[in-house]
Amino acid sequence: MSAYQKEYQWAEQQPESFWEHQASKIDWFEAPKTILAKDDNGIDRWYPDGVMNTSWLALDYHCEQGRGDNTALIYDSPVTGTKQSYSYQEMRDKVAKIAGMLAAQGVVKGDRVIIYMPMIPEAAMAMLACARLGAIHSVVFGGFAPNELAVRIEDAEPKVIMTASCGIEINKVLPYKPLVDQAIMDSRWKPEKSVCLAKTSMCC
Template sequence: MPSRYQEVYAAWQKDPEAFWAEAAEQIDWVNKPTRIFDPEQGAFGRWFVDGTCNACFNAVDRHVANGRADQPALIYDSPVTGAKRSFTYLQMQEEVVALAAVLRAQGVRKGDIVIIYMPMIPQAVFAMLACARLGASVVAARDARSL
């Protein structure tokens, strides 16, 4: 399969706002943005200014809803431990929903900041997605020196 990299890159260079407007059509929005880019907001501007989406829904839930529940969503292959495991979209959804419920029971709410201190294992992905599901922001750390 030939790469489309040069074609895609050229489209982005030619008209970044149109490029990202088209890309935005590929995700599900809670509130679809009416303005793609505002150069006046901050040093680098702001994309999708009035749009709201949930990264967890776009990464997991919509695939389950659209018939991909049994397809692989995450493949874990650790060169350190030799562990290998595959998770379907449905398995990911079940893990994320359960962890989000635990976090909610512990008081995590939209707008909170959560630090995840875990090795690079599937459960770290589940934790990040659970936070996104609740609207919490994530700081991920692999060791205490990065906190």
């Protein structure tokens, strides 16, 4: 029996034991004492009393392990011809600044944040910044028209929308900010703040 088959069999036959072992490999803020439980609706919940932060695990943990100078993110845009690499330390510092900005806008754990941005490094940073605060991010495809974005605003009821001034689709510049402004006007839910990243170098 292969190593994969042994692991698969263990997970299938003794799921709690298997996932308890996997949990031991994670650097928790508070390690879970309960591996699997059911909530009030009878739905399975894994590690219900464990406390962790995915942004910290994705960035800070690697910095603490001496890998801060290693490459964490490679940005390679065939549209703009832009290539850039970010180390774990650079990503951590940038994400922390974005998280601080969101916190200054009143975003706290459990709040929703819509991210309506082109596929740029700052979009990934925005997601990690939300996770850092315990906020819930909803990524909306940047090609959506205002009415489609408005529907998602009403569904998520975000405290903040994060966007960019524009993006590029093949050889066409898309003005994101005016689309967001129109979507907010059309939506029954009004976010408290809209934060825009100016990316003129990518739009021109």
